[in-house]
Amino acid sequence: MYLDECILQTRDLKLEESGHVMGEEESKMETNAHSIIGKSPFTQAFQVRRDQAECDILSDDAVQVKNHYLCPGVIDALFKNYMGIFPLWSGLLLGDLSRHRKGTSKKDGSHKTRDTNCHVELWFGLVKHSILLKKKYLRPAEFVSKMYASIQGRYVEHIEQHNLPMHILDKNFGHPSRPDDDHEEQWNKRESSAGHSKSKSKYFNPPKALPNPKSPPATKVKKRKVDQQEQDAQGNLTWLWKKKDTEVVVAVLPSQMKGRILLIRHCELCSLRPHQWLTGEVIEGVFHVAADKFAVLNKMYLLNHYTASVILFGDRTQLISHSLPKVNFDNYEAVLSFVLVNNNHWKLLYIHANTSTVFLVDPAQSIKELDDSEHAAKRIQEYFRMRRTRHSITDWVDVKWKGGVMGHPLQTDGCSCGVVVVKMAKAVMESFPLIPNVNFECSKKYMKRERRELALEILEASVFDEHTYCAMCAALRPPGSGSPITDWVQCDDCERWYHAQCLAMDSRDFKKAETGYWNCPLCK
Ligand SMILES: [Zn+2]
Ligand SMILES: [Zn+2]
The missing domain is CATH 3.30.40.10 (Zinc/RING finger domain, C3HC4 (zinc finger))
Structure with missing residues (x-):
């Protein structure tokens, strides 16, 4: 009886959909002959009914409804994968199974097969009696909407029973509206069933595009990409640091002066390894990268550290050979550099034109700092006078330079003066034009991390085309x-x-x- 209903339903669907031929079934069934479905007696039974239905359709010329959503392949797919085993798990046959179990006691009123299938059967009972209210020949749209409402009701029940937040319902059943998808159905309704409720439309309205599984937000993808890049960069740096020092160029950095580049050689990058004394090239490279990052390239002149050391400590001949006649300091509001003291110690030099102050910052100790800064101010005054004498240029020559002191932490080991100088320079650039009161951690652990960061910064900023x-x-x-x-x-x-x-x-x-x-x- 139920089988008859199924066939009738199938036939009904087909009548609705079109009179198109669905052919070449025999060969398809043959290819399936050795599978469970192919061997199933149900497949054969359904096939016979289907062939009959097809004959009926072909002989019925009256039915010619055009259907945009015609999909004869669905029937093929059902036959190929589903119909042969459908009666086994659906519970259709359960009622009759007991007659094969001769001699078993029925005293307890329950059967093993029913027990093992009870969940499926119970569910179909619910669908049939409680959800669909024994209605037959439901349109797909109506079936889907009823099932949807029912399942959502179950969720609400579950949420209330377990005191869960109601918004998880939205999470699971959130339906983004896709207004574009409704155009065709509305048009069809006007044509064929105007005034009827949506559920009675005989057109099932599939989405134009299959919904994609929700992809993670773009930022997360981007972050993962960055993570991968970062891992590669870390690996590259570890590899470079493991190698014995060489002169190979590992980074080319753009400098403040257009057309001039800064080469960072492998041995220089290696000076950032823990417990090593930083080379001037590395410090200078980071200065230029940071100035670009903090957008102070137009306001702050990054003075070469050789020249800076000559200005503060060189003799007159050296001073003359570093007079920078082409630089107009009036175009800048400050000069930032660093100098080498006693051939083994770096200090930061900051010339702040707005306040006519010269800072000579010593990462190692701060007692003599003001004296050092005042001495530096005097030397700078002499330097600009020399430039006027030699080249008749007058930028910054009339400024009354004075020494100054800014707050800063002290290095805790004998080799990290360069790292502290770089950190100080970054702080100065960041708070420019204000004078910063700098504070950061100088522990060995922190310095070690900072060195790695600086090396990665250099490699990342490199514009070198190795190919x-x-x-x-x-x-x-x-x-x-x-x-x-x-x-x-x-x-x-x-x-x-x-x-x-x-x-x-x-x-x-x-x-x-x-x-x-x-x-x-x-x-x-
Ligand atoms: Zn070469
Ligand atoms: Zn190589």
Whole structure:
């Protein structure tokens, strides 16, 4: 009886959908012949009914309803994957199973098969009697909306029973409105069933596009990408730091002066390793990167540390050779630099034009700082006078420079003066034009972390194109090369390119490197 109903329903659906032919079923069933579904007696039974239904449809010329959502493939898919086993799990056959179980006691009134299938059966009972109220021939849209309402009701019940927050319901059943999807159905309703409620529309309205599973927010994806990049950068740095010091260029930094670049060589980057004394090139590189970051490149002149050291401690001849005639200090509001003291200690030099103050900041101790700053102010005054005498330029020459002191922490080891100088410089740039009262942690652990951060900053800011330029001279042509022909050799491990000339290779070495496996100085 139920089977008949199913077939009738199928037939009804088909009549509704169209009179189109659904052919070539025989061959499809053959390919399925050895599967459980293919062997199932139900498949055969349904197939017979289906063939009958198809014949009926073909002979019935009267039904010609155009359906935009016609999908004969659904029937095929149902037959291929579903109908053969449908009666087994759906509970359709359970009522009759007991007749095969001869001799078993029925005293307790329950049967094992019913027990194992009871959940399925109970659910179908609920669907049939409580949810669909024994209605037959429901339209798909009506069926879906009734099931949806019912399941949502169950959730509400569950939420109330367990004192859960009601908003989890929205989370699970949130339906973003897709107004575009309704256009066609509304048009159909006007044509064929105007005035009827939506549930009676005979057109099931599938979404135009299948809803995509909710993807994580874009920021998270981006963050994961960044994490990956960061991991790569960390790995690269660890690799570079493990290698013995070389002269290979590992970063090229843009500088404040247009057209001038700052080369960071491997050995210089390695000076950021824990417990090592920072080279001037590394400190200067970070200064330029940070000035760009804090947008002070137009207001703050980043003075080369050789020149700064000469200004504060050099003799007259040295001073003259560092007079910077092309720089107009009137274009700037401050000068930031650092100087080398006793050949082993870095200090920060900050010339603040707005307040005519010179700060010479000592990361190691602060008792003599004001004296040092006043001495520096005097030297700077002399420097600008020298420039007027030599080049007749008068920028900053009339300023009455005085020494000043700013609050800052002290280094806790013998080698981190460079790191403290960089941290101070960053603080100065960040609070420019105000004078900062700087405070940060100087523990060994913190310094170690800071060194790594600085190294990563340099590598990240690098604009070096390792695939185009020589990793030794960072240029296309070897320095001082008269010959238009240049021999290049590429490392088989890190893929950096080198001028044979920059590595002082003779023709025999070059031939060997060219033909065989070759490692650069960094990868050796
Ligand atoms: Zn080169
Ligand atoms: Zn290499």
